[in-house]
Amino acid sequence: MTAPAIDALCIGNAIVDILAHAEDDFLAGEGLVKGSMRLIDEAEAGRLYAAMGPTVEVSGGCAGNTAAGVASLGAQAAFIGKIASDALGRTFRHDITAAGVAFPTACLEGGPATARSMILVTPDGERTMNTFLGACQELTPADIDGAVVASAATTYLEGYLWDPPKAKDAFRKAATLAHAAGRRVALTLSDSFCVDRFRDEFLGLIRDRSVDLVFANEGEIRSLYQTADFDTAVAAARADCRLCAITMGERGSLVVTHRETHHVPARPIDRIVDLTGAGDLYAAGFLTGLARDFPLAKCARLGGLCAAEVIGHLGARPEARLVDLAAEAGFAA
Amino acid sequence: MTAPAIDALCIGNAIVDILAHAEDDFLAGEGLVKGSMRLIDEAEAGRLYAAMGPTVEVSGGCAGNTAAGVASLGAQAAFIGKIASDALGRTFRHDITAAGVAFPTACLEGGPATARSMILVTPDGERTMNTFLGACQELTPADIDGAVVASAATTYLEGYLWDPPKAKDAFRKAATLAHAAGRRVALTLSDSFCVDRFRDEFLGLIRDRSVDLVFANEGEIRSLYQTADFDTAVAAARADCRLCAITMGERGSLVVTHRETHHVPARPIDRIVDLTGAGDLYAAGFLTGLARDFPLAKCARLGGLCAAEVIGHLGARPEARLVDLAAEAGFAA
Numbered sequence: 001m002t003a004p005a006i007d008a009l010c011i012g013n014a015i016v017d018i019l020a021h022a023e024d025d026f027l028a029g030e031g032l033v034k035g036s037m038r039l040i041d042e043a044e045a046g047r048l049y050a051a052m053g054p055t056v057e058v059s060g061g062c063a064g065n066t067a068a069g070v071a072s073l074g075a076q077a078a079f080i081g082k083i084a085s086d087a088l089g090r091t092f093r094h095d096i097t098a099a100g101v102a103f104p105t106a107c108l109e110g111g112p113a114t115a116r117s118m119i120l121v122t123p124d125g126e127r128t129m130n131t132f133l134g135a136c137q138e139l140t141p142a143d144i145d146g147a148v149v150a151s152a153a154t155t156y157l158e159g160y161l162w163d164p165p166k167a168k169d170a171f172r173k174a175a176t177l178a179h180a181a182g183r184r185v186a187l188t189l190s191d192s193f194c195v196d197r198f199r200d201e202f203l204g205l206i207r208d209r210s211v212d213l214v215f216a217n218e219g220e221i222r223s224l225y226q227t228a229d230f231d232t233a234v235a236a237a238r239a240d241c242r243l244c245a246i247t248m249g250e251r252g253s254l255v256v257t258h259r260e261t262h263h264v265p266a267r268p269i270d271r272i273v274d275l276t277g278a279g280d281l282y283a284a285g286f287l288t289g290l291a292r293d294f295p296l297a298k299c300a301r302l303g304g305l306c307a308a309e310v311i312g313h314l315g316a317r318p319e320a321r322l323v324d325l326a327a328e329a330g331f332a333a
Numbered sequence: 334m335t336a337p338a339i340d341a342l343c344i345g346n347a348i349v350d351i352l353a354h355a356e357d358d359f360l361a362g363e364g365l366v367k368g369s370m371r372l373i374d375e376a377e378a379g380r381l382y383a384a385m386g387p388t389v390e391v392s393g394g395c396a397g398n399t400a401a402g403v404a405s406l407g408a409q410a411a412f413i414g415k416i417a418s419d420a421l422g423r424t425f426r427h428d429i430t431a432a433g434v435a436f437p438t439a440c441l442e443g444g445p446a447t448a449r450s451m452i453l454v455t456p457d458g459e460r461t462m463n464t465f466l467g468a469c470q471e472l473t474p475a476d477i478d479g480a481v482v483a484s485a486a487t488t489y490l491e492g493y494l495w496d497p498p499k500a501k502d503a504f505r506k507a508a509t510l511a512h513a514a515g516r517r518v519a520l521t522l523s524d525s526f527c528v529d530r531f532r533d534e535f536l537g538l539i540r541d542r543s544v545d546l547v548f549a550n551e552g553e554i555r556s557l558y559q560t561a562d563f564d565t566a567v568a569a570a571r572a573d574c575r576l577c578a579i580t581m582g583e584r585g586s587l588v589v590t591h592r593e594t595h596h597v598p599a600r601p602i603d604r605i606v607d608l609t610g611a612g613d614l615y616a617a618g619f620l621t622g623l624a625r626d627f628p629l630a631k632c633a634r635l636g637g638l639c640a641a642e643v644i645g646h647l648g649a650r651p652e653a654r655l656v657d658l659a660a661e662a663g664f665a666a
Contacts, residue, residue, distance in 0.1 A: 020431075021652055054401070054428040054650060057390040068387070087420035095387040098353075314647060317387060319354055 002151075004183065006102070007075035007291035008284075009152035011144075011174055012063025013136040013160050013167075014081030014105075015115040016088045017316070020053040022120035027128055034122060036193050037129040039163060045132035048118055057088075058315050059095035060117060062158045062190060065277045065316045069284025069306050071100035074323035075291060078102040078148055080174075082139040088114035089135070099317065105143050108135045119276075127276055137164040141173040149174055150181035153291040154213070156283065159190030162198045175210045184290070186213040188283055192223040199224060206240050213243045213290075215283050221246050245300060247282050253304060255296045264300040267308040277316025281306040285322075298331075305329055335484075337516065339435070340408040340624035341617070342485035344477075344507055345396025346469040346493050346500075347414030347438075348448040349421045350649070353386040355453035360461055367455060369526050370462040372496060378465035381451055390421075391648050392428035393450060395491045395523060398610045398649045402617025402639050404433035407656035408624060411435040411481060413507075415472040421447035422468070432650065438476050441468045452609075460609055470497040474506040482507055483514035486624040487546070489616065492523030495531045508543045517623070521548040521616055525556040532557060539573050546576045546623075548616050554579050578633060580615050586637060588629045597633040600641040610649025614639040618655075631664075638662055 027034055030048070040048065049055075061081060070077035079096055083089035085107045092114060096103050112134040120128045139161075149155055155178040161167045175185045187205065189195050195202060202224060205211045214237065218230055221244075225236040237244040238256045246254045252266040285306035289299030306322055313319050360367055363381070373381065382388075394414060403410035412429055416422035418440045425447060429436050445467040453461045472494075482488055488511040494500045508518045520538065522528050528535060535557060538544045547570065551563055554577075558569040570577040571589045579587045585598040618639035622632030639655055646652050 049427065053431045054392065055424070055431075056648065057424065059387065091388070091390065094382065098386045098388075315389065 004151055004153035004291070005076060006078050006148065006152035008067065008070045008154050008156055008287040009078045009080065009148060010063035010067040010070070010156045011080045011161065011171070012158035013061050013115055013133060013164070014064060014083045014092050015061035015117050015131065015136070016092055017058050017060035017117050017119055018049070019056045019058070019119045019121060022053060022122055024122055027120060027122065032120070032128050032130070034128050035126050037117075037131055037160075037191055040130050040132050042112065042132055042134070045116065045118065045130070048130055052118060052120065056314075057091065058317070059092050060316050062160060062188060062280050063156060064092075064096055065280035066156060066284045066287070067101045068096065068099040068317040069281045069310075069322060070288050072318045072322040073284065073288045073306070073326060075288045078104065078152065080105050080139075080143055080145075080148070082108055082135045082143065084108045084111060084114045084135040086114050088116060104145060104148060108138050111135060111138050125272070125275065133164055137166065139164060139167040139170050141169050144170050144173045144177065146177050149177040150183065152178070152183060154184040154186050154287050156186040156188070156287060158188050159194045159198065159202065162194070162201065172210070175205075184212045185210065186215065186283070186287065187211040188215040188279065189220040189224060192219040195220050195223040199226070203240070209242070213245070214241045215245050215247075215279065215286070217247045217279055218249075243296075245282070245286055245303070247279055247307070253282065253300050255300050257296070260296065262297040262300060264297055264304060267304050269308050269312060272311050274314045275311055277310040278307045280316060281310040281318065302326060302331055305331070337484055337486035337624070338409060339411050339481065339485040341400065341403045341487050341489055341620040342411045342413065342481060343396035343400040343403070343489045344413045344494065344504070345491035346394050346448055346466060346497070347397060347416045347425050348394035348450050348464065348469070349425055350391050350393035350450050350452050351382070352389045352391070352452045352454060355386060355455055357455055360453060360455065365453070365461050365463070367461050368459050370450075370464060370524055373463050373465050375445065375465055375467070378449065378451065378463070381463055385451060385453065390424065391650075392425050393649050395493060395521060395613050396489060397425075397429055398613035399489060399617045399620070400434045401429065401432040401650040402614045402643075402655060403621050405651045405655040406617065406621045406639070406659060408621045411437065411485065413438050413472075413476055413481070415441055415468045415476065417441045417444065417447045417468040419447050421449060437478060437481060441471050444468060444471050458605075458607065466497055470499065472497060472500040472503050474502050477503050477506045477510065479510050482510040483516065485511070485516060487517040487519050487620050489519040489521070489620060491521050492527045492531065492535065495527070495534065505543070508538075517545045518543065519546040519548065519616075519620065520544040521612065522553040522557060525552040528553050528556040532559070536573070542575070546578070547574045548578050548580075548612065548619070550580045550612055551582075576629075578615075578619055578636070580612055580640070586615065586633050588633050590629070593629065595630040595633060597630055597637060600637050602641050602645060605644050607647045608644055610643040611640045613649060614643040614651065635659060635664055638664070
């Protein structure tokens, strides 16, 4: 087996985030559940856009954020996701390419528009997402290039890929090809509402070893095992998953395998500006560490370093060069 | 004369800002002068966009930022500026309308694209702007609605309007109509490079009383009078201008008339994140104060309050409700 040319191949929904501040009253008037991600159609996207306040547009998507983080660490990253040939699609392609990520997926021609997530930021810093998937719904197995998958140390898949029906098949194809090439498959559970929608399928993927590594936060892992008790959820994850990395906010992260447990504290930070992307960037650091054969606790520490950078500013992609931060923090390249 | 229905009508270039971080080396390689605003054509805009890093898009333009500030103070604001019928134009219209600003200007059909300013933010926080004026070049006197101008307490014009040749005529028409209706005309000098390009014309507008009120910062007023000495520039401004408000960063602002001088200190702030929009928001507070017949020093204090809000976060339009901040600070509505 040749050494992987790509450290992490991230596959997910290609989304541009459209951010606006909103009061709690606005969420209540719209009947929105704070902190959730809701799927909407194009008409509702237009209606909500007209109703919401002034916006900021920035490329997003969980897997895209992770890929940008991996590249910022100086590692080789690739992204697969579907955009349309429109202005938002050009913005997405520019931004991920400018971040140093290979993006081989062809544009969709003649279908729905590029996906956007209208994110309402309430005064408490919480984010409520309203996502029009658009072109993402047209990601199909044909978009999964076997040679790219075979050359990636880890193929990383976001749980949100389970929302667009055809993307499930792309997800399964990527996992099968990665394993056939002797590579690792990772899944992030995306959010606890996503876990609610697809609990049995996610558990199936984990238990039949389609997935080697699971990323989750506390809410997601509790949702997966339908328990309010975190320790119960961790015990279940230890039994089911080959490797599971659980982020716990200010309490750091927990890495569990059948035999090992590592608790890595969070890095002290000056100020939390925006929590979006914390999990995505944790995964970026962890995956880069795995590609460099770091011990698991060191992978978790590198993940924590990346997460700390992204929560210090608005937006879910790194602003600082993570490779420099990692070097300063004593992580050898 | 009826009471004005609009507190401030702001006329300027309708621009979407496209922000990216950049190293000093990148500016040097591109031959860019740090802190300047450079006009570029569409081909150069495409080339530079491809070369620059990941971006954030947010509606901008000096006069647009000021109008958004006036509306956030709970006053009546209108904006005139030219956009195209494209994605950036829709973003601009959404954002300024969502900010509560009346925006009566029709879209340009069949001409150049909506203006964008590619802003490179270096690690020292300085911004270097590369602006493709596009549709702004098609702002003409036909876009100046006499009834709107006549109903505005102040018509506020940005110096950058002198760049697109046809917009000059729109500028002159607006000033003439405002004075015919017994209203006030204000000019912001925009930047010291803009003053360099149009010094004689700006001085002409001030000296022939086409303009009643001039907004400037220290660099701009020194550039206008071609002197390195601030006091010399202030003395010249006092002689030439009916009313001149000069922002001085952390030293606050200075308001001068032929007979009066008011120095208003800056408000203490926790942290400067981004200086963009400070002058625009100062003008928003000052103009709103004038519309409420505040004494000049109180107008300057309200301007300082608005400027302090906008430099506390990324982006040149207010995030907090300025009307609430003003009430907390003791400014009666």
